[in-house]
Amino acid sequence: MKTEDLKNSKEYKYGFTTDIENIRAPKGLNEETIKFISNIKKEPKWMLDWRLKAYNRLKVLKEPDWQKPKYPKINYQDLYYYSAPKSSSEKPKSLDDIDPKILETYKKLGIPLDEQKRLNGIAVDAVFDSVSVATTFKDELTKKGIIFCSISEAIQKHPDLVKKYLGSVIPLSDHYFATLNSAVFTDGSFVYIPPNTRCPMELSTYFRINASETGQFERTLIIADKGSYVSYLEGCTAPMRDENQLHAANVELIALDDAEIKYSTVQNWYPGDENGRGGIYNFVTKRGACRGKNSKISWTQVETGSAITWKYPSCILQGDNSVGEFYSIAITNNHQKADTGTKMIHLGKNTKSKIISKGISAGKADNMYRGLVQIKNKASNSRNYTQCDSLLMGNKCGAHTIPYIKNNNSTSTIEHEATTTKINEEQLYYCNQRGLDQEEAVSLIVNGFCKEVLQQLPMEFAVEAQKLVAISLEGSVG
Amino acid sequence: MKNFYDFKVDNIIGLSSKEKEFRNKELDLFDKNGFPNKREEAWKFTDLNTILSKNFTNITNDYISLKEKKFELIKEFDHNYLFVLDGKLVSNEFKFEDKNKVSIKEYDYEKQTFVRNQNSLNLLNNALASGGYSLEISKNYKFRKPLVVYNHFSESIKEQIISYKNSLILNENSEIKILNYTDTNSKNNFFVNSFDCFKLKKDSSLKNIFINKNRCNCYFHNYQKSDLEHNTTLDNYILSTGLKFNKMDIEINLNEEHAKSSVFSALSLSSDEHQEIKSSLNHNSKNCQSYQKIKNVLNDQSRGVYQGKIFVKQEAQKTDAYQLSKALLLNDNAEFDAKPELEIYADDVKCSHGSTSGSIDLDSIHYLKSRGIPEKKAYQMLINGFLSEILEKLPEDNLKKFLIEKLGR
Known part of the structure; x- marks a missing residue:
């Protein structure tokens, strides 16, 4: 990346707000709000009951306090739980029906919503504040029997699938934020890939928080039926605001026999300014279940945004011979805090998992890998390999590694490795000598440090991610 | 739930009223949460509360020790003893040794050190401790022979808790090797909580070795707090124990430049033994x-736990910290849990950790068998090889020989 590019992108370029009228649910968290959300989405009764059950559970749950990044208490009564662009109260039939301002926003974000960008070959479901605005490429996917729509639509049109799988990986009473999401989730994506189908294109969702004092609670459910394959991308941005905003999403993946799901995230929520004011609290629950034999779930994440990131995309390896993978880059700068990692729970025989985590910490940030690898006693011949490397830039930041390792099977092997270092001076010197300035050199070295993870990203995302890596570390050296 | 313990500060004889007040306060703090369970991060893998409630009906602290004086000295090597x-x-x-250079007294509770951290057993120790020793070694004195501490427990202890504190001060340029030798013939359940x-x-320089003479049904918890000054060395060796439950909680503070510390452990566990090491090495x-x-x-249903932490303060540049835990699981009912933790705030450091757990390499077994070695022996050879790396590091030839024999290999 050239210096000019870096300068142009120095500021958080997604920090603008879009001035459109919103429909909001009344402020506060109560049964009325939940009924309001359910009603506006014309949900069937079973869905409302499900939400209320979650809400009742939430009343007895306590907010977790074991995590390292501490944050001021969130006043849940002071948030809007539903916010939708007014013009979308009638579901748009084609792109022409969408508020041009929203389209413009997405254009600024570089999302290929326009049909003319068909060449990109990515089917997009865009979620603006709380509702899904448009889903492209529907026809082509429908031909193959693939269902890719908003979860609200799926509740109406495919209730059997939703009923069967919703909450089957992240149960209603899982933990505080997951339960909160179950009670008030507003929209999100739903994907179903029929048996023996390979999804012909990358599916993608773009999330944007626009309105202020809004929490975004989306819910994604992906089901890969026997022998199918899908690759799914997720991106997120939010405007710059002084107050902290809450984002508590739930993502559930289900892979049946011989199916494979690849889930990639580039998370670039607003991280707050350099004094740590504002920014998104990204408290996300992501979990995948390899239900069938020979199934595979692979998580790839590039975490550069958010004031506090707190997420552990996990795999439950139930089926024999199933595989779980986790590739992660977490970059924190200024006052950002990231506490992220994964859980690999081996239940089936011959299950394998691999964890590659790269943490980069600069400024006054804290970066933590926290993970669990557990091999239960029936999971014979299982294997896990974990590698977590941390890079520290400057001496005001912190890098931490907390792996939990539990082995209960004598034929299984767990290997864990971790290192913490700073950027090698000799490498920097070498780059400088060849005419790269300090920042270019650092960006090059960091990209090299992250290479193993960047390689896992789909092409379009890899380029974006590489740029992001450079931008996020902007100004952290020298 | 009915409590399975009943502790009273009044059971300790000869306390001043001020001391009583302090101890009662500590006991109240302990009573709030009782024995630790998995909700506490320091006990993440072990629910001590449940373990104790299953094996005890009423633990008390009213034990008065007998004047039993017979004990067997180790003959294999020359040593001093307590x-x-x-x-x-x-x-x-x-x-x-030169007796003028060594000072040994009973532990002075007026000048006691105590810790109050997330481990509630320390509160209990503060409340109930009595006995223990204080050992101080003079400047420039290096011990000629190792010191063996015979920790003997009477057969009459049953359903009781024994709490005590020890202190050791090594003055400038002094040196000692200590073997902590736990010895009991008791078949009864009891709990030892030491500091x-x-x-x-x-x-x-201090080398500190832990081993016990024979198997017993006691439950041990030891908290070790060490403060290291400039250019000091502290090595801890924790060897196979055969105690029903043993947790060593080791806190080492490297407070000044060029301090060095290590923790080595070779454990071979069987039946339902539970051995836990928690370490926190603080690079200050x-x-x-x-x-x-x-x-x-x-082996069998045994359980090994390792919770190791390396903490590096912002000013602790040029830190070199390494941590490795390896486990061989020989039975599906055995379990190994590890939490190798790094918390680092300085950038010019070399910190790494590794952790592996798995089965014995079957290719190696095959190799040995193809050379005419019976399977059972082949296993034994590989296990010995696995542990010998640690045993080789033990100091002093005679002592090493004794310990290796003691461990039955």
């Missing part, structure tokens, strides 16, 4: 080194 009966210092002998405080002054100053190597062989 004889500690049920936590109380009974006799000592320093016949190989060790080590102060290592400039250039001093620059240019310090720490090294940890933990090896566990787990």
